[in-house]
């Protein structure tokens with residue numbers, strides 16, 4: 001986790017990134033508005049319009065009309081536009097990172113990392129869209145020739161969570177634009193400012209504003225019921241919790257809307273006796289503390305084999321206890337706040353329940369004495385399987401460790417969950433790594449790697465962690481329909 005020195009000048013310039021956003025106001029909200037808060041200080045930083053379902057339907061109209069024009073642009077034009085977006089986003093990386101840190105709470109160095117990661121999806125799709133996946137098939141009977149091609153799916157509804165407020169948006173909007181689609185975008189009400197700035201910059205880079213309609217609302221249920229009843233919406237891409245994803249799938253069923261679901265996780269992090277200790281501890285720090293543990297791929301259940309357990313837990317605990325917690329824009333901070341008071345309360349409950357059931361608290365375990373929604377980096381050893389923390393998505397800087405003896409035992413435990421997004425395996429034995437990865441019921445596996453996400457990889461989950469993939473060429477196909485032309489053939493002399 002690198003840190004960017006926040007010079008006085010840079011912070012002052014970045015503050016303008018907040019105050020110059022459209023709709024920005026620091027006033028107490030009226031009944032038609034809502035506020036955004038800084039989780040590091042609990043202070044209000046913006047007040048935005050709470051758009052109604054009727055207003056959202058007006059945005060559907062605008063986007064649908066522009067989408068028809070955009071679908072007819074050339075791949076080269078769309079590619080050049082996205083390349084330009086990449087450049088403009090990177091030119092504004094400090095402003096974007098500042099807004100992410102202020103509204104979401106990750107330290108500035110990590111926020112800069114998110115900007116790069118988010119912009120990399122834009123660059124990836126600028127390149128990917130130039131290679132359409134068409135094909136030629138022979139009719140086995142010889143009577144015709146079949147050509148396959150891809151068409152834009154149509155108007156897309158993109159709903160994002162708060163934890164990666166920029167990357168979760170670009171990972172959807174970039175392939176949508178690449179495929180030739182317009183979008184209605186609903187950011188999380190906790191972190192809408194990053195989306196507003198990103199879309200502003202995309203417009204500056206040449207993407208028509210009518211193609212990207214942002215709806216800010218604190219009434220998501222009314223919003224989704226209205227827009228998913230509108231037959232002009234042809235695609236839903238949702239990232240968020242499994243419960244909301246399930247509700248949205250029911251709504252999408254009405255008009256048979258093509259749907260992608262990036263949902264909750266419960267990642268096992270498995271360390272075998274033959275792992276490289278240093279590498280395993282480093283991987284554990286990344287998989288647990290990146291984004292303050294508020295990541296769908298965060299290591300959620302640590303399983304450590306008996307022979308390495310004491311050494312791993314000692315080294316990991318030492319590193320966790322040295323992480324500096326504080327305001328996300330303060331120099332030297334390695335861990336910012338969690339998103340809100342409800343998240344602090346949930347973590348406290350999970351830790352208290354685990355220790356009451358016999359888990360050993362190695363470090364942390366409570367909110368430090370400072371204002372802001374902070375929770376100390378925490379390590380729990382010997383967590384019993386019955387504890388709530390062994391089954392819940394923790395979403396915070398708390399590591400729940402239990403020990404295992406055999407490969408068969410740990411695989412059973414790792415797969416004993418309805419979720420299946422990410423898994424981690426640490427071992428120096430290649431056969432073991434691949435055998436275990438094959439058996440894990442997860443969409444992605446980090447092998448000796450604490451950060452498995454990448455724009456070139458098809459990110460997504462199995463079981464209740466989701467449907468569809470984001471990133472790579474699979475992520476573009478989510479915004480396309482496959483068509484074929486069957487051309488009759490007749491013998492000629």
Ligand code: NAD
Nearest residue numbers: 160161162187188220221224240241244262263264265296
């Ligand atoms: P959430 O489900 O509460 O909210 C996600 C988004 O859905 C927000 O924009 C929210 O306003 C909106 N929403 C809520 N109810 C809605 C409704 N009825 N209709 C339409 N929209 C609605 O999730 P969250 O708390 O913002 O994010 C955390 C969750 O997201 C975790 O479970 C995490 O694992 C998951 N997540 C998954 C991925 C992934 O790629 N699989 C990535 C990031 C986060």
